Amino acid sequence: MKIKIIVLLSVTVLLTYGCGAKDKESASSEDQKPTTPVTLTTPEITSMEDEVTLNATSVYILKTDIKATINGYLVKSGIQLGDKVRKGEILFRIQTKEAKSLGNEVNKLDPTFHFTGLNNILCPANGFVVMSNHQKGDYVQEGEILATISDKNSFGFVLNLPYELNGILSINKEISINLPDGKKLIGIVNKIMPELDSVSQTQRVFLKLKQPANLPENIIAKAVLVKSEIKQAVTLPKQAILSDDNQATFWVMKLINNTTAVRVNIKKGIEKAGRVQITEPLFSGRDRIITTGNYGLADTAKVSVQKTNNQVQ
Template identity: 45%
Template sequence: MKKIITLIILSVIVFSCTKTSEATAKPDAPPKTLVTVAFPSDTVQLNNIITLNATSTYLLKSDVKANSTGYITKMTIKLADHVGKGSVLFGLQTKEARALGNTINQLDKSFRFNGATTVTSPATGFVAMLNHQIGDYVQDGEVLATITDASSFGFVVDVPYEYLQTIKNKGSLPITLPDNTILQGKIAKVMPAVDAVSQTVKVLLQVSNNNIPENLIGTISFSKTSAYGLSVPKMAVVSDEIQSSFWVMKLINDTTAIKTAIKKGIETDQYIQIKSGDLTTKDRVIISGNFGLNDTATVKIQKP
């Protein structure tokens, strides 16, 4: 009886070891990463768009100066008023003329002497600054106000020198304001100097609508280059930490993706041109779930 019990125990032990060996010999299948795929295209037009900031400004501001020493007796303007060239802005009367005029008028009112002079606007524009008010005593040549010259208004763009000729060839550029209003800016002036640090040139774009506040920042965009060629969605391209090498994950079947090195060309908001790499329009590339995948990764295509 003891022999039979011993035999049964040994059989159970052997059977358990066999099952353990089979479980060890068959490891779990690697997990599959859910991905979405797309096909490269050779019909997309790739435009290398350059966007620069444009700041509204008045290149010329004229100072309104007192033409004699005396008191301000009249002022016809307020801050931000629009004035025309030659319009009267201030009235002045000298201290001596005021005293002498009062004496003479008391003796003979027919003289009507007051010794008053007027100060006119040197340009058409807006009153940007007021330094005095009625009753102030001012010196000859003292600045009374500042007038912006409307003819010098425009948007100034700091253009990298490498793009200057491209800008000149266009002649005019659309300016997009923060409220999405678009103005057509005509290239009026190119400053004859380059910034020593940024290597940019200031370009003035004049616009027809000058009811725009100064220092408003808009943007201009223009195409540097345009080309057709094999391209992939931007999300398909992966790079290393220092962006020295680039690749896409290409499917060789429905469950396996391999790492395919590429060389980038023109890049837009949506597509990247493939200048070299083992890709055709018939290949499938991963556009989501590709980050961090190793070469020969096991994947599962997610249905749209």
């Protein structure tokens, strides 16, 4: 009888020891479960603008043809293509055959009379010579175009505005214009043409520069138009946003404690300068969102925080 009791006690001790070892092994494997290193951020409240960017081309909308006023010979033609000219400057002098012949005879009779019979043609505006058709000595007829001057005051940018956006522009509204070399200008809506292109359904808009700039024609710049503005937008960095292959569903990984991240589906709003507006759900400044290490994380994934932005605790 004593032997049976001793055997039973020995078996009980062995079973108890074995179960305890298994429990320790389970706890140890749970503690050693791999975690993903991540960095965090928090939502920020910022002002966001919904913008649309359109091409705008530099142009002189007013070009003036300089025409001959009489038949005769050009005795002065000192301008060349690309020259800068000023209003009131003498561009051409024309003398008729009769005036030239009569002038010589008069000067022979009375040298003090200084008769020349010259006809001066003046520049009508400040600008640049964009076309020059004649040189000194050419014979021209009345009404013939001698040169073409672009009016410096008519310089600006023209953009083609889709008709569905016509409500976002008004006369004197300021528009940001970005040049190909990185410079930024301010344009003011000066004219909205009262006609629509029947094919593209766009309306021409002329932007006059707020500050004068010495620029050539046909620069293709980017005009940035503001469609709407949100003063208090909840935003996250773009790298915090995840999506499916079809870009139909979006979500973020949010920490619910110091080691566990859960998936939260979201709805996006405006995107600008690397930040995205979150319209749903309504995050607070205390929510901790993963920015790096979030790709491929499953719901309720274990993580270890390596770095925290915005001083999240």
